[in-house]
Amino acid sequence: MKKLTVFTPSYNRAYCLQICYESLKRQTCKDFVWLIIDDGSTDGTKELVKGWGGENAVEIRYHWQENQGMHGAHNTAYEMIDTELNVCIDSDDYMPETAVEDIISFWEKYGSDKVSGIIGLDSYQDGEIIGSTLPEEIKTSTLFNLYYKHGVTGDKKLVYRTELTKQYPYPIFQNERYVGLAYKYYMLDQQYEMLLINKVLCCVEYLPDGSSKNMLNQYRRNPNGFAFYRKELMKLPFASSSFKFRQAIHYVSSSFISNNSRFLRETPCKGLTLIAMPFGLLLYCYILSRTKISY
Numbered sequence: 001m002k003k004l005t006v007f008t009p010s011y012n013r014a015y016c017l018q019i020c021y022e023s024l025k026r027q028t029c030k031d032f033v034w035l036i037i038d039d040g041s042t043d044g045t046k047e048l049v050k051g052w053g054g055e056n057a058v059e060i061r062y063h064w065q066e067n068q069g070m071h072g073a074h075n076t077a078y079e080m081i082d083t084e085l086n087v088c089i090d091s092d093d094y095m096p097e098t099a100v101e102d103i104i105s106f107w108e109k110y111g112s113d114k115v116s117g118i119i120g121l122d123s124y125q126d127g128e129i130i131g132s133t134l135p136e137e138i139k140t141s142t143l144f145n146l147y148y149k150h151g152v153t154g155d156k157k158l159v160y161r162t163e164l165t166k167q168y169p170y171p172i173f174q175n176e177r178y179v180g181l182a183y184k185y186y187m188l189d190q191q192y193e194m195l196l197i198n199k200v201l202c203c204v205e206y207l208p209d210g211s212s213k214n215m216l217n218q219y220r221r222n223p224n225g226f227a228f229y230r231k232e233l234m235k236l237p238f239a240s241s242s243f244k245f246r247q248a249i250h251y252v253s254s255s256f257i258s259n260n261s262r263f264l265r266e267t268p269c270k271g272l273t274l275i276a277m278p279f280g281l282l283l284y285c286y287i288l289s290r291t292k293i294s295y
Contacts, residue, residue, distance in 0.1 A: 002059065003104050005086040005162070006095070007035040009073030012043040013091035023094035023203075025057045029101035033059045037077050040067030069177030071170035071225075074184075078165045085117065087159040092205050099201045103159055106197050115140060116192035117160035120201035130154040130204060134196045141196060142189035143182070144238065157201040164188055171228055178222035180229035186236055220291045223258035227251055234269045241272070248272040252280025253287065 006024065010017060017036075024034055038045050041064075049062045065076055074088070085107060089095055106118060119141070122130045131154015135141075138150070146152045168187040170179045219226055230251035234244045248269060255263035267273040 002031050002033045002083050003085060003107075004032040004100060004159075005035050005077075005081045005083040006032050006089050006100070007037060007077040007081065007086060008089055008091050009037045009039055009070055009077070010041060010045060010091040011039040011067065011073075012041045012045070014041065014043045014045045014048050016092050017045065017048065020089060020091060020094045021052055021058070023097070026097040027095065027100045028098050029104055030058075031104055032100050033061055033083060035061045035077055035080060036063070037073040037080075038062065038064040039069070039073045040065065067177065068172060069179075069222075071179040071181060072172055072177070074181060075169050075172075078162070078169070081162045081165075083162060085159055086162050086165060087157065087201070089202055090204075094203050096200055096203060099199075102197065102199050103201065106195070106199075107159075110139075110195050113161075114192070115195050116164050116188050117158060118195045118197055119143065119146065120157045120159065120197045120199055122155045122157050122202050122204050123200045125203050125205055127200075129200070131156075134198050136198070139196060140193040142193050142238075143185050144189045144236070146196075148240070148243065155204065158185065158194070159201070160188070164192070171225075173222070173224040173228075176222040176225045178218045179225040183229050183232050186233065190237065216287055216291050219254070220257060220287055223254040223260075227254040227258065227260065227263070230254065231266070231268055234267070234272070244269055245272050245276060248276035249279045249283060252276050253283040256281065256284040257287070 008020060036049055046062070046064060049060060052058070053060050061080070063076060063080060085103065087103065103118060119134065121133065124130060132152050134152060135150050141150060143158070165184065168184045170183065230247040233239065233247045234251065248267070251267060252263065252273060264270060264273060
């Protein structure tokens with residue numbers, strides 16, 4: 001059995017998936033499987049992947065499902081993965097040619113069941129690191145502490161032990177397509193730290209149709225998913241009051257969008273939520289003013 005699964009959620013990305021595929025063909029270590037979760041594509045992705053399978057350059061597993069959104073594709077991937085480690089490489093991203101080798105050799109040297117995985121670097125396609133590098137003075141950290149204690153900035157690439165990522169599945173809300181992926185990561189933070197490696201494991205391109213470019217529209221279309229995410233973050237035992245207050249503001253805003261009149265009864269932090277209500281209302285009005293959604 002291979003050591004690593006590289007999984008790629010994809011929705012109508014046949015036009016850019018080739019770049020990811022070519023990068024996997026160039027990997028200096030072939031001890032991986034590429035799992036593509038096709039989240040309801042109608043653009044010929046299936047035929048494209050079938051053609052690649054005939055090349056036998058990379059071990060490919062392909063799964064098509066009805067569209068559920070990024071978090072639903074992650075749920076399916078974690079159910080299917082049977083390797084020890086996994087890493088998500090989005091359909092518009094690609095891996096440097098030594099990335100798989102770097103992951104596996106680092107894990108074989110330092111990995112254990114006492115950590116949940118590895119945190120590495122993302123870069124832009126010109127090689128510039130996204131945000132900051134990882135602190136050299138520490139060897140392990142939770143993802144939460146990395147950002148909120150050690151001051152790290154920018155997207156980072158996460159490699160997890162598969163037996164752990166099968167925990168905490170993302171909820172699926174009717175007619176919604178988004179739940180913050182960090183929900184699972186912060187849940188695992190309560191049990192484990194992660195190893196840090198200052199090497200680029202993924203090269204990123206933020207495309208116009210990507211979720212990070214359309215966050216306000218995502219926010220308005222998926223209020224129940226966002227409200228769930230904010231409620232869970234308010235429960236984190238290691239989070240500061242100021243962090244929880246920010247989550248409460250977003251929770252109030254999402255509750256207004258979804259017309260949830262029970263939000264005060266459902267919040268895990270009633271006092272903070274009451275204080276956050278006027279700020280949440282302002283955020284709600286801002287989002288309505290900046291988005292136009294057809295229902």
